[in-house]
Amino acid sequence: MPSGAPPSPTTPLLTLPGGLTVAFERRAGPGFAFDLRLPVGSAHDPRGLEGAGGLLEEWLFKGATTRAGRTLDARGLQDAFDDLGVRRGGGVGAEATRLSVSGLTADLPAALHLIGDVLIRPVLPEGELDVLTDLARQDLEGLQDSPTDLLAIEARRVAFPPPPGSPFAGFTHPASGTPDSLRHLTAAPLRAHLGRYGQTGAVLGVVADLDPADLLAHVTAALGDLRPGQNEPVPAAFQPGTQAHVTEEDAEQTHLSLTAPGVAPTHPDWLPWQIALTALSGGSASRLFHAVREERGLAYAVSASPVLLAGQGFLSVYAASTPSRAPETLDVLHAELARLPLGLTAAEFQRARTGLTTSLVFSGESLRGRAGSLTRDVALFGRVRPLAELRAALDALTLDDINAFLAGYDPAAQLSTVTLGPDAARPARTVEAACA
Amino acid sequence: MPSGAPPSPTTPLLTLPGGLTVAFERRAGPGFAFDLRLPVGSAHDPRGLEGAGGLLEEWLFKGATTRAGRTLDARGLQDAFDDLGVRRGGGVGAEATRLSVSGLTADLPAALHLIGDVLIRPVLPEGELDVLTDLARQDLEGLQDSPTDLLAIEARRVAFPPPPGSPFAGFTHPASGTPDSLRHLTAAPLRAHLGRYGQTGAVLGVVADLDPADLLAHVTAALGDLRPGQNEPVPAAFQPGTQAHVTEEDAEQTHLSLTAPGVAPTHPDWLPWQIALTALSGGSASRLFHAVREERGLAYAVSASPVLLAGQGFLSVYAASTPSRAPETLDVLHAELARLPLGLTAAEFQRARTGLTTSLVFSGESLRGRAGSLTRDVALFGRVRPLAELRAALDALTLDDINAFLAGYDPAAQLSTVTLGPDAARPARTVEAACA
Numbered sequence: 014m015p016s017g018a019p020p021s022p023t024t025p026l027l028t029l030p031g032g033l034t035v036a037f038e039r040r041a042g043p044g045f046a047f048d049l050r051l052p053v054g055s056a057h058d059p060r061g062l063e064g065a066g067g068l069l070e071e072w073l074f075k076g077a078t079t080r081a082g083r084t085l086d087a088r089g090l091q092d093a094f095d096d097l098g099v100r101r102g103g104g105v106g107a108e109a110t111r112l113s114v115s116g117l118t119a120d121l122p123a124a125l126h127l128i129g130d131v132l133i134r135p136v137l138p139e140g141e142l143d144v145l146t147d148l149a150r151q152d153l154e155g156l157q158d159s160p161t162d163l164l165a166i167e168a169r170r171v172a173f174p175p176p177p178g179s180p181f182a183g184f185t186h187p188a189s190g191t192p193d194s195l196r197h198l199t200a201a202p203l204r205a206h207l208g209r210y211g212q213t214g215a216v217l218g219v220v221a222d223l224d225p226a227d228l229l230a231h232v233t234a235a236l237g238d239l240r241p242g243q244n245e246p247v248p249a250a251f252q253p254g255t256q257a258h259v260t261e262e263d264a265e266q267t268h269l270s271l272t273a274p275g276v277a278p279t280h281p282d283w284l285p286w287q288i289a290l291t292a293l294s295g296g297s298a299s300r301l302f303h304a305v306r307e308e309r310g311l312a313y314a315v316s317a318s319p320v321l322l323a324g325q326g327f328l329s330v331y332a333a334s335t336p337s338r339a340p341e342t343l344d345v346l347h348a349e350l351a352r353l354p355l356g357l358t359a360a361e362f363q364r365a366r367t368g369l370t371t372s373l374v375f376s377g378e379s380l381r382g383r384a385g386s387l388t389r390d391v392a393l394f395g396r397v398r399p400l401a402e403l404r405a406a407l408d409a410l411t412l413d414d415i416n417a418f419l420a421g422y423d424p425a426a427q428l429s430t431v432t433l434g435p436d437a438a439r440p441a442r443t444v445e446a447a448c449a
Numbered sequence: 450m451p452s453g454a455p456p457s458p459t460t461p462l463l464t465l466p467g468g469l470t471v472a473f474e475r476r477a478g479p480g481f482a483f484d485l486r487l488p489v490g491s492a493h494d495p496r497g498l499e500g501a502g503g504l505l506e507e508w509l510f511k512g513a514t515t516r517a518g519r520t521l522d523a524r525g526l527q528d529a530f531d532d533l534g535v536r537r538g539g540g541v542g543a544e545a546t547r548l549s550v551s552g553l554t555a556d557l558p559a560a561l562h563l564i565g566d567v568l569i570r571p572v573l574p575e576g577e578l579d580v581l582t583d584l585a586r587q588d589l590e591g592l593q594d595s596p597t598d599l600l601a602i603e604a605r606r607v608a609f610p611p612p613p614g615s616p617f618a619g620f621t622h623p624a625s626g627t628p629d630s631l632r633h634l635t636a637a638p639l640r641a642h643l644g645r646y647g648q649t650g651a652v653l654g655v656v657a658d659l660d661p662a663d664l665l666a667h668v669t670a671a672l673g674d675l676r677p678g679q680n681e682p683v684p685a686a687f688q689p690g691t692q693a694h695v696t697e698e699d700a701e702q703t704h705l706s707l708t709a710p711g712v713a714p715t716h717p718d719w720l721p722w723q724i725a726l727t728a729l730s731g732g733s734a735s736r737l738f739h740a741v742r743e744e745r746g747l748a749y750a751v752s753a754s755p756v757l758l759a760g761q762g763f764l765s766v767y768a769a770s771t772p773s774r775a776p777e778t779l780d781v782l783h784a785e786l787a788r789l790p791l792g793l794t795a796a797e798f799q800r801a802r803t804g805l806t807t808s809l810v811f812s813g814e815s816l817r818g819r820a821g822s823l824t825r826d827v828a829l830f831g832r833v834r835p836l837a838e839l840r841a842a843l844d845a846l847t848l849d850d851i852n853a854f855l856a857g858y859d860p861a862a863q864l865s866t867v868t869l870g871p872d873a874a875r876p877a878r879t880v881e882a883a884c885a
Contacts, residue, residue: 098803
C-alpha cells in the first residue's frame with residue numbers, strides 16, 4: 014500500500030532451478046531496490062573462528078571476476094558499483110547475511126551481475142586480509158566504548174548459550190568476532206566457509222518497474238550459477254531465569270536488558286503478540302513509556318521489541334537509568350511485564366491496533382524497505398504477506414482475542430536479565446527477590 | 450520524483466496572515482506527513498539556562514486546552530495522539546525545534562489541531578518539571594557514556610564559541626542543558642522562553658492528498674492563532690586553527706573530529722561543494738573511505754558531511770581509530786583535505802554526480818522525508834527546490850565547474866580539530882606540525 018502507487022501486485026514466488034527464491038513486487042517509478050538474504054550469519058561462524066562471516070563479507074568485495082572473464086581488483090569493483098550510482102547496504106546479522114542494492118532501474122541488471130560476480134567468482138586476495146582483520150579489531154574496540162552494544166551482546170550470550178557439541182559459535186559474539194578468534198581467521202578457513210553461501214534457503218526480494226519474466230531472466234543470468242550452499246539453522250535454546258552483571262565502573266548509567274519468550278512468526282498468536290507489544294511500548298501512551306519515563310522519570314529511553322531467532326520470537330526490553338535508580342527501574346519493568354496476563358483495556362487495544370494499521374501503510378512506502386520486507390517475509394513467514402491481507406487480519410482482531418492470548422502469556426516468569434554499569438548499584442538482588 | 454507518483458505538483462508557498470509559511474506538496478495515497486519547524490533551537494537557550502528549549506519542548510506535551518475549551522492532562526494528550534494512530538517525531542536541534550506528525554489523511558486536521566493546542570494553549574503544569582529535569586539529567590549522563598556524542602558537542606563548542614555579549618548560549622552545550630543549568634530551569638524562565646515560539650520564521654511542510662485550499666483552511670484553524678514569536682538567528686563565528694583534546698583514559702578508541710568552512714546553501718558554489726563532498730566521502734570509491742579504511746585499515750568508520758549553521762555551510766569530518774594509530778589517521782585525513790584544491794578526476798566527478806542524482810530520486814520517496822525536505826528547503830534556501838530542477842542543475846555541471854570551485858577551496862588550511870581518547874596517544878602535536 015505505498016502512497017501514490019496502485020495496490021501492490023503480488024507476483025507469485027519464483028524459484029531458480031538452483032533453489033534461490035525470488036520475491037518480486039512490480040512498482041511504477043524510476044528506481045529499483047533489491048535485497049539478497051543468504052541464510053549464513055554470525056551464528057554460523059565455526060567455534061573458535063568467530064567473525065568468519067563478518068570478515069568474509071568484507072573480503073568478497075575485495076575483487077571479483079565478471080562472467081565475461083574480466084577481473085576487477087578491490088578498487089575496480091568499488092568503482093564499478095559507484096559508476097552505477099547505486100547504493101549498497103546490508104550486512105551480517107546473527108542468522109543471515111544481506112546484500113542490498115538500490116538505484117535507477119536501467120542499472121538493475123548490472124548491479125545484479127556485480128553481486129553475482131562477488132558471490133560466485135570472488136578473487137579473495139590474501140594480501141587484503143591484514144587490513145580487514147585490523148578493521149574488525151577496530152570495530153571490537155569501538156564496541157567497548159558503547160555500553161548499549163556491549164549490553165546487547167552480553168544479553169544474547171547469557172540468554173542463548175550454544176548447545177553443547179554444536180559446531181557453530183551461535184549467538185555469543187559480535188559479528189566482528191573476538192580478539193582471539195581474529196588471529197585464527199586465515200585464508201583457508203575463510204575460503205571453506207564461503208561454501209555455505211549459496212542458493213539453498215536464499216531469498217532475493219526485488220521491487221522495480223519490470224516485467225516479471227524480464228526480472229527472472231536477469232536474476233538467472235546473474236545468480237543462476239551460484240553454488241548450492243547450505244541452509245542449516247542454528248538452534249536458539251533460551252535460558253529462562255539467567256542473570257548477569259557486567260561491571261563498568263566508569264559508566265554514568267546502568268543499562269538494563271530483559272529477554273523473555275515470545276511468539277513465533279508462524280504461530281496464530283503472532284498478531285495478538287504484536288498488539289500486546291505495541292500496547293507495552295508502541296507510543297507515548299504505551300505502558301512502559303508511561304510507567305518508566307512519564308510518571309517516574311526513571312529512564313530517558315525505554316523500549317520493548319520483538320527479536321526473532323531460529324524461527325522463534327522473543328521479547329527484548331531495554332532501559333538505561335541513573336545507577337542509584339536502576340533497581341527501581343528494574344522493578345517497574347518487571348511489574349509491567351508481570352501484569353500483561355491481566356490483559357489490555359479496550360482503549361489500549363484500539364490504540365495499539367490503530368497504531369499498527371498506520372505503520373503498515375507507511376511500511377510499504379520506500380523501495381528499500383519494501384524489498385527488505387519481501388525477503389524477510391519469505392524467510393520468516395514462508396511467503397509474502399500482502400499488506401491488504403495484514404490490514405484485514407488486524408481489523409478482524411478483537412479485544413477478547415488479545416486477552417485470551419495474554420491470559421497465557423507471562424514473560425515476567427521466564428526472564429533472562431543482564432545489567433551493565435557500576436558495581437555499587439548492581440541491581441541483581443532486586444531481580445532475584447522479584448523472581449522468587 | 451517519488452517512485453510510483455506523478456511528478457510533484459509544486460504548489461506556491463502559502464503564508465498565513467500571522468507569518469507562518471506553508472510549503473505543500475499534493476501526493477495521491479492514504480497517508481500524510483507534516484513537519485513544523487520553529488526557528489528556536491538549543492542555540493537560543495539563554496546563557497545560564499542551557500537546556501531551556503529542550504525542557505520546554507517536553508513540557509509543552511504535558512497538557513493543553515483545545516479550541517473548544519476542553520483541557521487535556523499529560524495522559525489525555527498522549528492518548529489523543531495515540532488514538533489517531535499518528536506517529537510523532539521531530540525534536541530540538543541547534544537552530545530550530547521541529548514538531549512532525551504522520552498518519553492517515555483523515556486524521557490530518559485533528560493532528561494539526563493537537564499540535565496547535567500544544568503550542569498555543571499549553572497547560573505547563575509545574576508539578577511535572579521535576580520529572581522532566583530528571584530525564585534531562587539522565588540524558589546528560591547517557592551522553593557521558595557515548596564518545597561520539599561527547600566529541601560532537603566538544604567539536605561544536607571549540608569551533609563555534611559564543612560571541613562575547615550575546616544573550617544566547619549558542620552552540621556550546623547539548624540540547625538537554627548542563628548539570629548546572631538544569632538547576633535554574635524553573636517555571637518562570639521557561640514560560641518566558643515560550644514567547645519566542647511563534648509564526649515568525651516558522652515553516653510548515655505538508656505532503657498529503659488534499660486540495661490546497663482545504664489544507665490552508667485546516668492550517669489556519671489550527672495554527673492561525675499562534676503568537677508572533679521571534680526569529681532571531683544566532684550567529685556562528687567559526688574559529689579556524691583551534692584544537693582541543695578530551696581525555697578519556699578508558700576509551701578503547703581515539704575519536705577525531707575536524708571542522709572547516711564550507712559553502713552556504715544560497716551560494717552558487719553549493720552544488721559544486723556537494724559534488725566535492727560526495728567524491729570525498731560518498732561511496733565505497735570515495736577518497737576518505739579508500740585512503741583511511743580500504744588502503745590502511747586505520748578506522749572502521751570515516752565520513753565527511755556538511756553541517757549548516759547560521760546560514761553558512763561547514764565541513765565536518767569524523768573518524769575513530771586505535772589510539773596508537775590516531776596520529777596517522779589524522780595525518781591521512783589532513784592530506785586528503787589538503788589535496789582537494791588540486792581538483793577531481795573526470796571519473797570521480799562522473800561518479801559523484803551519478804550518486805547524487807540517484808540519491809535525489811530516492812529522497813522524494815517517503816512522505817516523512819519529503820515533508821522534512823519541504824520545510825528544510827524553505828528554511829535554508831528560501832523556497833522549495835523542485836527535484837526536477839535540482840536534477841537538471843546537476844546535469845548541467847561540468848568537471849571544470851567543480852575544479853574551478855575547488856581551486857579556491859582549501860579546508861585543510863582552516864581546520865578546527867578536536868580529539869577524544871586516552872592521553873597517551875593524544876594526536877595534537879601531529880596536528881600542529883601538519884598545520885605549520
